[in-house]
Amino acid sequence: MSMMKRLDELMPGQGGRIASISSCGNLRRRMMEMGLVIGSELKVIRLAPTGDPVEVLLRGYSLALRKNEAKQVILEVDAA
Amino acid sequence: MIRAALIGNPNVGKTEIFNRLTGLSQKVGNFPGVTVEKKAGRLVHQGREIEVVDLPGTYSLTAHSVDELVARDYIVLERPEVIVDIVDGTNLERNLYLTLLLLEMDANLVVALNRWDMVKARGMEIDIEKLSELLGCPVVPTVAITGDGLEDLKDSIVDAAGQKRAKGQDAALNYGCDIERLISKVEDLIRKSPALVEKYPQRWLAIKMLEGDEMAMEQTRACLSSSQLAEILSIIEAVEAAIK
Numbered sequence: 001m002s003m004m005k006r007l008d009e010l011m012p013g014q015g016g017r018i019a020s021i022s023s024c025g026n027l028r029r030r031m032m033e034m035g036l037v038i039g040s041e042l043k044v045i046r047l048a049p050t051g052d053p054v055e056v057l058l059r060g061y062s063l064a065l066r067k068n069e070a071k072q073v074i075l076e077v078d079a080a
Numbered sequence: 081m082i083r084a085a086l087i088g089n090p091n092v093g094k095t096e097i098f099n100r101l102t103g104l105s106q107k108v109g110n111f112p113g114v115t116v117e118k119k120a121g122r123l124v125h126q127g128r129e130i131e132v133v134d135l136p137g138t139y140s141l142t143a144h145s146v147d148e149l150v151a152r153d154y155i156v157l158e159r160p161e162v163i164v165d166i167v168d169g170t171n172l173e174r175n176l177y178l179t180l181l182l183l184e185m186d187a188n189l190v191v192a193l194n195r196w197d198m199v200k201a202r203g204m205e206i207d208i209e210k211l212s213e214l215l216g217c218p219v220v221p222t223v224a225i226t227g228d229g230l231e232d233l234k235d236s237i238v239d240a241a242g243q244k245r246a247k248g249q250d251a252a253l254n255y256g257c258d259i260e261r262l263i264s265k266v267e268d269l270i271r272k273s274p275a276l277v278e279k280y281p282q283r284w285l286a287i288k289m290l291e292g293d294e295m296a297m298e299q300t301r302a303c304l305s306s307s308q309l310a311e312i313l314s315i316i317e318a319v320e321a322a323i324k
Binding site: 026029030033034035059060061 | 139140142144170171173174177
């Protein structure tokens with residue numbers, strides 16, 4: 001069973017597969033250029049104390065996202 | 081003299097390679113009009129003088145940041161004979177995005193596959209010949225911090241300068257028949273303007289216009305008639321409808 005979650009709802013160690021990105025325009029483009037593409041797998045490495053920014057691991061590198069940006073990434077998460 | 085430009089993602093060892101290539105002969109200045117540092121240096125290899133320019137490290141070549149715009153304008157407008165794309169071999173998937181953008185610009189490309197020692201240390205395997213065949217350009221493994229592979233890289237720069245990249249190899253990126261059909265429509269319109277044909281790689285410009293790239297639209301406006309512009313705008317709408 002899998003469920004949909006927003007990236008900002010995950011805790012460190014949790015991850016999933018990108019199902020959709022709700023941002024549009026230049027931000028969407030930039031996020032895709034940085035490797036956030038539908039179907040790619042990512043995992044949350046750690047959060048800053050306020051939960052913003054979020055550091056994620058994808059394709060073998062880490063990427064930091066603002067919470068606002070993380071909110072726009074919808075993941076398919078395996079319910080373990 | 082051969083003009084070669086170095087480009088690559090940030091932190092791939094680009095500047096180290098630049099320093100190794102040019103030694104103490106470099107000069108620091110600015111790209112005209114913007115405060116992005118321009119470093120240029122010279123070297124002589126196989127009796128040929130090579131001027132090397134170190135472009136800003138970027139992940140992409142959009143018109144949204146000064147660094148990216150400087151790199152892109154330099155490649156498109158100055159047309160250096162050779163572009164050396166420095167790629168982090170331990171992170172190929174991420175780095176090849178820029179490589180594909182460069183191929184799309186019709187750049188005469190040489191790929192330096194840097195951090196080759198790390199690739200091996202991590203037990204990764206990269207089929208260099210296959211990569212070179214798929215990209216349609218030479219791929220040279222390098223280790224910037226020790227200088228390994230740099231003589232091969234210099235050889236490749238001199239070789240590449242002597243030959244134009246074979247056309248038709250840019251099939252590297254095919255956007256699917258819906259989009260490709262619209263790209264060639266815009267290309268047809270671009271071909272009607274000799275000023276644009278002279279100045280820009282046509283396919284690249286067509287793609288940028290379809291993306292609604294601000295600089296591309298602004299710089300081409302003067303070269304197109306209002307009916308041609310209107311036609312391009314309607315094609316852009318068709319693209320947006322196609323990818324919704």
